[in-house]
Amino acid sequence: MMQMKPELGAWVSIGSYIVLSLAKLYVGYVSNSEALKADGWNNFTDILGSIAILIGLLIAKKPRDDNHPYGHSRAEHISSLIAAFIMMSIGVDVLINAAQTLKDREYVQPDWTAVWTAGASAIFMFFVYMFNKRLAMVTNSQALAAAAKDHLSDVLVSVGTVVGVVGAQLHMHWLDPVTALVIGVMICKTAWDIFREASHTLTDGFDDEMLKRYKQEIERIDGVKKVVDIKGRMYGNEVVIDVTICVAPYLSVVTSHDISDQVERLLEQKYGVVYAHVHIEPYEQDHVFRGE
CATH class of the missing domain: 1.20.1510.10 (Cation efflux protein transmembrane domain)
Structure with a gap:
């Protein structure tokens, strides 16, 4: 076709x-x-x-x-x-x-x-x-x-x-x-x-409701303790997402990377987001993201 x-x-x-x-x-x-x-x-x-x-x-x-x-x-x-x-x-x-x-x-x-x-x-x-x-x-x-x-x-x-x-x-x-x-x-x-x-x-405006939806879906992924920051922008007809997630501090780099891959696959398969940049931070109960 x-x-x-x-x-x-x-x-x-x-x-x-x-x-x-x-x-x-x-x-x-x-x-x-x-x-x-x-x-x-x-x-x-x-x-x-x-x-x-x-x-x-x-x-x-x-x-x-x-x-x-x-x-x-x-x-x-x-x-x-x-x-x-x-x-x-x-x-x-x-x-x-x-x-x-x-x-x-x-x-x-x-x-x-x-x-x-x-x-x-x-x-x-x-x-x-x-x-x-x-x-x-x-x-x-x-x-x-x-x-x-x-x-x-x-x-x-x-x-x-x-x-x-x-x-x-x-x-x-x-x-x-x-x-x-x-x-x-x-x-x-x-x-x-x-x-x-x-x-x-x-001017990098983005649908706030879509960001909330992305955040809820990401936080359901096994291993993701919390989404502390998420941003979105459009490049033509492509959506670009920057997200910072917290995972358990004792996880290995390989395991943390696998979780990051799951986030990328979720956004791509469910929402068509081809470009997703996932940043990993260790989770603590009193964690405060320095970008907030």
């Missing part, structure tokens, strides 16, 4: 967005729909974001070297940050244009071509979202998971575009630029969510 790679998802995203952005921008300008033009610019930012993610994924595959002893996996998170900044800049621009149209009250009624274009786009992007969501889960790629979130927002944006254009057809001409305004807010919201998640990982 052929192994699926996260880069495939980035290429699918880029191809999809190129087609959709060109179609929406063309139809948006021809049909005079502010909402569809905003939707098209939204997809254009996604092209740039997907390219940034693809570059990040390719860099992350580079092997370790003297300057990067842990590899280049964090390039994925940096690419997510770049994508977030690009999306935010375009989102703000869409907001300004829509607000200006509402302020000047220069409403133009779009035609039905905009409705069919937006509707077809929503259906198409839903399938792209499902594909990349599944691929992100299979490859455990955070960058691709961020892209999949953006795909879902694109589906909702296109549905909103349909509502806005249909409303304009029913002589609620203000609904088209209002929809563009909402799209701008959604673009900015998605950009903020991606930025927050990527920056959390880049």
Whole structure:
């Protein structure tokens, strides 16, 4: 069975967005729909974001070297940050244009071509979202998971575009630029969510609940008296765990090493943690870990 790679998802995203952005921008300008033009610019930012993610994924595959002893996996998170900044800049621009149209009250009624274009786009992007969501889960790629979130927002944006254009057809001409305004807010919201998640990982943020779960499992291992310290961080899609455990002081080096191996196997087999660094200390009843 052929192994699926996260880069495939980035290429699918880029191809999809190129087609959709060109179609929406063309139809948006021809049909005079502010909402569809905003939707098209939204997809254009996604092209740039997907390219940034693809570059990040390719860099992350580079092997370790003297300057990067842990590899280049964090390039994925940096690419997510770049994508977030690009999306935010375009989102703000869409907001300004829509607000200006509402302020000047220069409403133009779009035609039905905009409705069919937006509707077809929503259906198409839903399938792209499902594909990349599944691929992100299979490859455990955070960058691709961020892209999949953006795909879902694109589906909702296109549905909103349909509502806005249909409303304009029913002589609620203000609904088209209002929809563009909402799209701008959604673009900015998605950009903020991606930025927050990527920056959390880049600053070595980690799920506290998972660390508690790891600690409980490790302390059940025969020979482990206590877990006195445990830390986690992400390198791309790889989890790195540093844990300090206490064992009986009379154990031999070989026995202590075997316990350390059991901890590593537990984390790898049950949680997929490939990189676990286990430090051994002698256990005493009044033991106080010097790192606490």
